[in-house]
Amino acid sequence: MMALVAIIVIWGIGWTMNLALARSGHRSAGWAAPLIFGLTLLLVWEVGVRLGDVSPIILPPPSAIAVTFMASLPILWADFAQTILKGALTGYVLGAVAAFAVAVMVDRSEFLTRGVLPVGAFMAALPIVGTAPIFVKWLGSDWPSKAAVVGVMVFFPILVNTVAGLRDTSAMQRDLMRTYGAGYWPSLFKLRVPAAMPFVFNGLKIATTLALIGAIVAEFFGSPTVGMGFRISTSVGQLALDLVWAEIVVAALAGSAFYGAMAMIEKRLTFWHPSQRK
Amino acid sequence: MVLGAGVGRSAGSISGKMMGDAVRSVLPILTVVAVLLGVWMLSVVPMNIHLAADQAQRDGVVVVPDTPIARQDVGAVALALRNPAVVPMTYVLDRPRLPGPQQVAAELWKTTFGVKVTSKKSLVYHGWVTLSATLLGFAIGTTLGIALAVGIVFSRTMDLSVMPWAIASQTIPILALAPMIIVMLGSLGIQGLLPKAIISAYLSFFPVVVGMVKGLRSPDGMQLDLLRTYHASASQGFWKLRLPASMPYLFASLKIGISAALVGAIVGELPTGARAGFGARMLVGDQYGQPLVTWAALFAAAITAAVLVGIFSLAERASLKRMGMVR
Numbered sequence: 001m002m003a004l005v006a007i008i009v010i011w012g013i014g015w016t017m018n019l020a021l022a023r024s025g026h027r028s029a030g031w032a033a034p035l036i037f038g039l040t041l042l043l044v045w046e047v048g049v050r051l052g053d054v055s056p057i058i059l060p061p062p063s064a065i066a067v068t069f070m071a072s073l074p075i076l077w078a079d080f081a082q083t084i085l086k087g088a089l090t091g092y093v094l095g096a097v098a099a100f101a102v103a104v105m106v107d108r109s110e111f112l113t114r115g116v117l118p119v120g121a122f123m124a125a126l127p128i129v130g131t132a133p134i135f136v137k138w139l140g141s142d143w144p145s146k147a148a149v150v151g152v153m154v155f156f157p158i159l160v161n162t163v164a165g166l167r168d169t170s171a172m173q174r175d176l177m178r179t180y181g182a183g184y185w186p187s188l189f190k191l192r193v194p195a196a197m198p199f200v201f202n203g204l205k206i207a208t209t210l211a212l213i214g215a216i217v218a219e220f221f222g223s224p225t226v227g228m229g230f231r232i233s234t235s236v237g238q239l240a241l242d243l244v245w246a247e248i249v250v251a252a253l254a255g256s257a258f259y260g261a262m263a264m265i266e267k268r269l270t271f272w273h274p275s276q277r278k
Numbered sequence: 279m280v281l282g283a284g285v286g287r288s289a290g291s292i293s294g295k296m297m298g299d300a301v302r303s304v305l306p307i308l309t310v311v312a313v314l315l316g317v318w319m320l321s322v323v324p325m326n327i328h329l330a331a332d333q334a335q336r337d338g339v340v341v342v343p344d345t346p347i348a349r350q351d352v353g354a355v356a357l358a359l360r361n362p363a364v365v366p367m368t369y370v371l372d373r374p375r376l377p378g379p380q381q382v383a384a385e386l387w388k389t390t391f392g393v394k395v396t397s398k399k400s401l402v403y404h405g406w407v408t409l410s411a412t413l414l415g416f417a418i419g420t421t422l423g424i425a426l427a428v429g430i431v432f433s434r435t436m437d438l439s440v441m442p443w444a445i446a447s448q449t450i451p452i453l454a455l456a457p458m459i460i461v462m463l464g465s466l467g468i469q470g471l472l473p474k475a476i477i478s479a480y481l482s483f484f485p486v487v488v489g490m491v492k493g494l495r496s497p498d499g500m501q502l503d504l505l506r507t508y509h510a511s512a513s514q515g516f517w518k519l520r521l522p523a524s525m526p527y528l529f530a531s532l533k534i535g536i537s538a539a540l541v542g543a544i545v546g547e548l549p550t551g552a553r554a555g556f557g558a559r560m561l562v563g564d565q566y567g568q569p570l571v572t573w574a575a576l577f578a579a580a581i582t583a584a585v586l587v588g589i590f591s592l593a594e595r596a597s598l599k600r601m602g603m604v605r
Binding site: 015018019021022023029030033034036037038055057058059111112113114115116118119122125126127129130131133134136137138208209212213216217220221222228229232233236237239241244245247248251252255256258259260 | 303305306307308309310311314375434435437438439440441442443446448449450451453454455457458460461462465466533537540541544545548556557560561563564569572573575576579580583584587
């Protein structure tokens with residue numbers, strides 16, 4: 001009962017603050033409102049768990065998660081290096097390079113392009129993460145099998161976007177290149193690849209999340225005794241939910257950082273595109 | 279999210295146009311599929327040749343070189359060239375490293391139509407277990423997602439406080455939460471369908487929120503002004519302009535949401551060692567050394583995803599056509 005009252009009071013305070021912020025229309029509302037909302041949620045969680053006597057094997061309070069996070073930094077770092085740096089990043093780079101190469105090859109034929117676009121879009125919608133047990137069987141339980149799953153998962157969205165992007169030039173632009181006497185390769189590198197960049201980055205950004213999902217979920221099917229997916233599944237079994245939450249915090253931070261990094265590179269490379277202009 | 283060009287999450291119109299193209303591109307599509315199948319068929323030989331050579335030797339066929347250890351040192355292609363008689367056997371192994379397409383198709387056929395629907399070996403039975411969780415979760419997630427999107431569009435406070443989190447959630451591998459949710463609900467005494475449905479629900483929830491907010495905001499100033507000159511109320515504006523205008527965005531998010539929901543239900547079956555469902559079949563095939571079971575479950579899941587997305591594509595085309603939004 002106490003917990004319920006406390007939750008309602010905290011929620012009311014947070015929401016009133018945001019109401020006032022929204023009504024004032026102040027510039028700071030853009031970042032202050034989500035921050036207040038997030039903090040309100042955390043407080044409700046903390047107070048609700050503590051006053052409501054929720055067992056820590058069901059939902060540990062955020063403070064306990066923070067303590068565990070700080071205390072298990074070495075474990076978290078080892079898992080991060082295994083899953084993200086080795087598995088996800090390797091697979092992401094391999095998948096992206098392969099997709100890009102295939103896209104450039106396919107792009108030379110209008111016939112193939114018309115076949116690859118729908119098939120690729122179709123494959124991108126399939127539950128490819130289910131191939132994890134097969135790759136674990138082929139490549140062993142260490143990170144190469146995770147990189148392979150990630151590579152296949154990110155391949156199709158990047159392929160479809162790159163193929164679509166390489167077609168995204170106007171007849172006028174292509175004619176201009178022809179009047180310059182530019183052959184296939186110069187017009188590919190000077191016109192069509194740059195023109196495809198907004199599309200490519202859309203694919204690369206979608207693929208960041210897929211890469212992390214692939215690397216973590218593939219570890220549920222078999223892994224060495226290190227890695228975020230391994231830690232999550234074993235800690236869940238040991239009911240050490242604070243460690244699981246700490247891993248999820250790491251996954252969230254890594255996901256946002258990865259996506260943010262791609263968005264930043266995109267901004268640098270496609271500054272000319274209408275979507276990037278201020 | 280940046281309004282970028284591209285195919286996938288943020289571009290309903292491009293993928294819609296691609297579906298239209300698909301009808302006219304039957305031959306190119308068949309070519310690409312044939313190439314993929316050809317690559318698969320070709321890979322079967324080098325992937326299985328060592329296993330097939332061992333099997334052939336046990337059956338009394340003369341194989342060069344004649345010990346498994348010596349064969350480990352020979353490359354797959356070289357081994358196939360030196361033992362052409364063994365090559366056909368790579369397609370009919372019981373426990374292949376890579377099954378041939380015809381083996382997977384046969385296993386799919388056998389476990390879908392060849393056994394009783396209620397049997398533990400029937401893919402229809404396992405499919406229903408996964409599908410029911412998927413559909414229940416998808417319904418919950420979509421309903422809540424649309425409700426939140428409406429709230430965000432009409433309340434500036436909700437827009438400011440919730441929307442950034444909804445967008446950020448798309449960059450986070452929330453699927454990692456799945457095992458914990460299963461165990462959390464398990465210790466509360468909730469088991470079976472509901473935990474998987476909840477995972478499906480939150481995976482389909484966020485794409486629907488982000489897509490619907492974009493869709494409900496898609497009417498431009500001119501259209502909103504027109505309604506103002508009609509003296510339309512906010513609710514009339516919602517029902518007669520915003521909601522119809524959001525339909526293309528809604529369908530784009532529904533297609534993403536349903537395939538995410540299916541992945542969620544499958545992954546939800548992994549950590550607890552569930553006994554039924556596509557995920558469980560994949561695990562069983564993996565742990566008991568029955569690759570055909572894993573492959574059949576994988577393809578059954580892929581077919582299910584394709585059918586679900588296909589149904590929404592058809593519904594999309596039919597309803598957009600009726601609404602006069604030809605794309």
